[in-house]
Amino acid sequence: MTHEQLRDLLPALSLGALDADERHEVAAHVSTCAECAAELAALERVVDGIGLDASPVTPPPALRGKVLARIEDERAGKATAMSRMPVPARMAQPVRPLWANGLALAASIALAVGASLYAWALRSEISILRQDVSATSDEASKLRGELATLRRNWVEVTKAMDVLRAPDMLKVDLKGQATLPSGTGRAFWSRSAGLMFTAEGLPALPQGKVYQLWTIKGAVATGAGTFVPDAGGAASVTAVVSATAEVPDAFGVTIEPSGGSATPTMPIVMVGGTK
């Protein structure tokens, strides 16, 4: 029932005229609704007023003595047979006690509702914490990824520095060919320190394609690593150079399938000679 429907039943509740199912529901509502509790209190004043208005009748004069004698019996612990009569079911649940029972029920319902609300809140909390843990985990994973990238970059930079500092360092500029006029590149080669290559002006490649760097000696091209340009069209790559490698005649770049190829696929898009 809605608040309005329950409120409409308050008059009947105050009169004790609600059937059990409704009584419990309304009483439960009253225990949690200040507005209805206040209204019920006002209605109970009305009910009290009805009773007080009910035709006072002067009792038989002897009744006063009976009442007071009964009190003395009660005081002496000599409850009369009448007061020791089994309490009828309805007497055990008189009008206001019924209401009190309703309150007790309402309290237990409120407790149950409170408990389930609490449980619900806990479940929500757990869910939120799980999400937090998940997010934290994602964050940690991301940070680990960034750290790995930074380490890789650091390794690359270190390698590059080694190459640049190498006494046998050979520098070769590469120029973009007809198919890649914007591209420029520079290769640093050292037999002792390795190879570093940087390039700029590289167009993005279709999915599944990479650039591949080659060292060329005579008629033999040797793969020296693949790379994909960043959003700005720049790229860099480092590679190990065999200790027995001869000084290359030239460096070239081709476009190859992902993973690179064993031999270059024509055309060469960038090339630069060592001589």
Place this chain on the structure above:
Amino acid sequence: MDALSDPPVPRPGEDPERDRVAIRAVARGSGDAVAELYDRYGATVYGLALRVLGQPDLAEEVVQDVFAQVWREAGRYDASRSTVAGWMVMLTRTRAIDRLRARQARPDLTAAVDTSAAVPLASADRTPETTTIVAEDTRLVRGALAQLPDQFRSLIELAYYEGLTHSEIAARTGIPLGTVKTRLRNAMGSLRSALA
């Protein structure tokens, strides 16, 4: 207990604070305070019991039961829930309805249903002096009750004096349950407005 028996004796509901003093005295074991409450509420309790039960002997038993209960339970009286007058009326109504229900049959049962035969709440039994000094709530409620059409007032009386529920009233009167609910709500609403 001289202070409690000083004249003039307040009428039912007229002096709630004095009632509370008396109840506290009863809780402490004062038989004089019981006597004071009897003198103030005896006619109210007896009249209400008689109204519910229709038989003087049963009404007298209810009066004894009620004051015995007041004696035993004065310590549990909760002034925040109702006035002493309201509490005693509630006890009386409950006791009387219990006895009413305990009876197998009630010869004059149909009389109570017949609204034309319903005894007006402000009946000739009420002494003029009493009607002028009952509690303000009671005066207002009586006024509002008197203005209610019989078909509404009779439903309140069935609920109040016989302890019938919605469905019991519907079964007794043959009035559809929904109508009973609506009329009872509206009738109580009228009385409630009188107090507002």
